[in-house]
Amino acid sequence: QQQVKQSPQSLIVQKGGISIINCAYENTAFDYFPWYQQFPGKGPALLIAIRPDVSEKKEGRFTISFNKSAKQFSLHIMDSQPGDSATYFCAASTGNQFYFGTGTSLTVIP
Amino acid sequence: DARVTQTPRHKVTEMGQEVTMRCQPILGHNTVFWYRQTMMQGLELLAYFRNRAPLDDSGMPKDRFSAEMPDATLATLKIQPSEPRDSAVYFCASGPGQGNEQFFGPGTRLTVL
Numbered sequence: 254q255q256q257v258k259q260s261p262q263s264l265i266v267q268k269g270g271i272s273i274i275n276c277a278y279e280n281t282a283f284d285y286f287p288w289y290q291q292f293p294g295k296g297p298a299l300l301i302a303i304r305p306d307v308s309e310k311k312e313g314r315f316t317i318s319f320n321k322s323a324k325q326f327s328l329h330i331m332d333s334q335p336g337d338s339a340t341y342f343c344a345a346s347t348g349n350q351f352y353f354g355t356g357t358s359l360t361v362i363p
Numbered sequence: 364d365a366r367v368t369q370t371p372r373h374k375v376t377e378m379g380q381e382v383t384m385r386c387q388p389i390l391g392h393n394t395v396f397w398y399r400q401t402m403m404q405g406l407e408l409l410a411y412f413r414n415r416a417p418l419d420d421s422g423m424p425k426d427r428f429s430a431e432m433p434d435a436t437l438a439t440l441k442i443q444p445s446e447p448r449d450s451a452v453y454f455c456a457s458g459p460g461q462g463n464e465q466f467f468g469p470g471t472r473l474t475v476l
Contacts, residue, residue, distance in 0.1 A: 285463040296367075296454050296467030297406070342406065346463045350419075351396070353406040 256280060257345050259354025266361050272330040274357045276343035279324065283345040288317065288328045291340045291356075300341070301328070333361045365389045367468035369455050375474045381443040384471045386455030387436055394458040395438045396465060397423075397430055401451045409453075412438065413460065445475045 258277045266272045276286075287302035303310045303317040303326065310317045316329040330337055338361050343354040368387045376382055388395050397409040410420040410430040420430060427446070432438045442449055452472050456465040 287464070289467075294469075296456075296469050299464060299466065302464070351408050351411070351463070351465075355405045 256352035257354045259343050263358040266333045268361055268363050270333050272333045272359055274341055275327045276354050277325045278345045282347045285346045286326050287344050289342040335361045335363050337361050367457050367466055369468040369471050373472045377476050379444040382445045384440045384453050386438040388457030392457035393460040396456040397440050398454040399451045447475045450475050
């Protein structure tokens with residue numbers, strides 16, 4: 254059973270556009286929701302994270318929107334740049350449990 | 364510049380051979396994670412240590428995989444015997460133990476022929 258469902262699998266956005274990646278979870282005990290960015294040949298790097306006591310967190314061009322009642326959270330990348338082209342993973346965790354989404358390959362076209 | 368280091372970065376071996384992957388967590392971090400990444404399965408948690416004690420290794424095939432932390436600066440993942448289906452990128456991550464943050468190493472790309 255997949256604990257975290259991520260969509261879309263791939264995404265193509267024009268430079269300057271908004272990239273939106275969505276994740277849904279089932280376990281209401283999850284209390285930490287990070288997003289990771291991974292470039293080819295590199296390890297995932299923590300991008301931004303949120304806890305369920307807030308509905309939104311913004312860091313620069315990156316924003317997490319969190320909907321506790323719907324058990325969904327999303328990553329918004331504003332003013333997307335070619336350098337943002339990477340694979341993005343959402344994750345959810347509580348205690349000793351850590352689950353990653355299947356990843357979204359983002360391509361930003363110049 | 365604190366970062367997680369992993370060795371080797373690449374390993375090609377033949378089926379049946381023992382493989383040992385090493386990880387040096389960020390100094391001061393007390394949690395260590397081992398992940399396996401494949402195209403088919405994505406990122407899978409294999410093992411999780413806190414203060415060098417294994418807390419969860421339910422994601423690891425017990426018959427052939429073993430994970431240890433001989434000391435606070437070294438974590439190891441061993442596969443014996445290795446099989447072609449073990450071919451993947453293995454990541455180590457460490458965290459400060461608060462907030463569930465994890466910082467990933469560059470990975471070990473394992474190919475079992």
